[in-house]
Amino acid sequence: MNSSTQKPNLQKGCLLVIEDGQDQWILMKLAIKSAIMGVKPIRVTNPKEALAYLNDCLTVGVEFPSMILLDLYLPEREMGWHLLHEIRSLPAPVNLIPIVMLSSSNDQGDISNSYNRGITAYMVKPTDTTSWVETFQMLGEYWLKTVSLPNHTNFW
Amino acid sequence: MNSSTQKPNLQKGCLLVIEDGQDQWILMKLAIKSAIMGVKPIRVTNPKEALAYLNDCLTVGVEFPSMILLDLYLPEREMGWHLLHEIRSLPAPVNLIPIVMLSSSNDQGDISNSYNRGITAYMVKPTDTTSWVETFQMLGEYWLKTVSLPNHTNFW
Numbered sequence: 405m406n407s408s409t410q411k412p413n414l415q416k417g418c419l420l421v422i423e424d425g426q427d428q429w430i431l432m433k434l435a436i437k438s439a440i441m442g443v444k445p446i447r448v449t450n451p452k453e454a455l456a457y458l459n460d461c462l463t464v465g466v467e468f469p470s471m472i473l474l475d476l477y478l479p480e481r482e483m484g485w486h487l488l489h490e491i492r493s494l495p496a497p498v499n500l501i502p503i504v505m506l507s508s509s510n511d512q513g514d515i516s517n518s519y520n521r522g523i524t525a526y527m528v529k530p531t532d533t534t535s536w537v538e539t540f541q542m543l544g545e546y547w548l549k550t551v552s553l554p555n556h557t558n559f560w
Numbered sequence: 561m562n563s564s565t566q567k568p569n570l571q572k573g574c575l576l577v578i579e580d581g582q583d584q585w586i587l588m589k590l591a592i593k594s595a596i597m598g599v600k601p602i603r604v605t606n607p608k609e610a611l612a613y614l615n616d617c618l619t620v621g622v623e624f625p626s627m628i629l630l631d632l633y634l635p636e637r638e639m640g641w642h643l644l645h646e647i648r649s650l651p652a653p654v655n656l657i658p659i660v661m662l663s664s665s666n667d668q669g670d671i672s673n674s675y676n677r678g679i680t681a682y683m684v685k686p687t688d689t690t691s692w693v694e695t696f697q698m699l700g701e702y703w704l705k706t707v708s709l710p711n712h713t714n715f716w
């Protein structure tokens with residue numbers, strides 16, 4: 405991708421990771437550090453913490469995430485879907501942040517229902533370290549270097 | 561990306577390209593052919609043709625696109641946004657298809673407004689042939705090989 409089409413959305417941004425599994429989080433943190441240089445992951449473990457963080461973005465100016473990675477089963481899928489609905493119901497620009505669902509489930513009902521409820525993309529969690537790094541390389545290449553994201557500073 | 565995480569969503573699918581510019585379309589068609597093997601692009605030039613195609617998917621079973629590439633200025637941006645609204649108002653599963661907006665505009669108002677109106681991702685059109693090929697390689701790698709898309713056969 406040449407410089408004319410690169411959109412370095414997240415080179416100084418952060419990534420909000422909503423993940424209740426400690427083992428998964430350790431793998432993800434290592435993979436993010438290896439695959440997406442300069443992007444700080446902020447992890448929360450449950451819907452309450454996630455909404456508190458996003459509300460703080462709107463009210464007290466904590467760092468605005470350029471992307472949200474959302475686990476579906478938190479630990480029940482209804483909790484993931486409910487949180488998705490709550491994030492999409494927040495005021496702009498928080499409701500416009502791309503939400504990539506990362507789940508171990510490859511059930512077609514989970515996938516279709518998640519799109520129906522407003523996710524941006526659904527990705528099945530990898531099962532080994534190498535694939536986690538490849539997944540974050542791909543997320544970084546696409547969402548951070550190719551896509552133009554909404555600029556949250558326009559909304560303040 | 562190893563085989564456990566590959567999701568060959570579009571290897572036998574098609575791509576609906578809504579693009580009014582003939583010169584742009586020629587570049588895009590060549591780039592798609594070069595970058596995404598096995599994916600057939602179907603081009604329409606205006607909102608009426610686009611909606612007719614998508615309604616035919618629902619009613620007479622023409623090939624269901626796995627992704628929609630939507631030009632914003634058709635030739636006014638209000639036409640692109642109105643078409644986006646109409647597609648998102650169609651019955652499932654057509655309303656769930658990822659819509660990637662491809663536009664020459666890098667205006668932040670165009671970008672934020674497009675997210676606000678329901679696009680999946682916004683990408684600024686490249687300006688040379690090599691970058692068009694790289695753009696479609698990235699689209700293919702991410703949306704066709706990494707992401708799990710809703711399976712439209714679930715809805716029939």
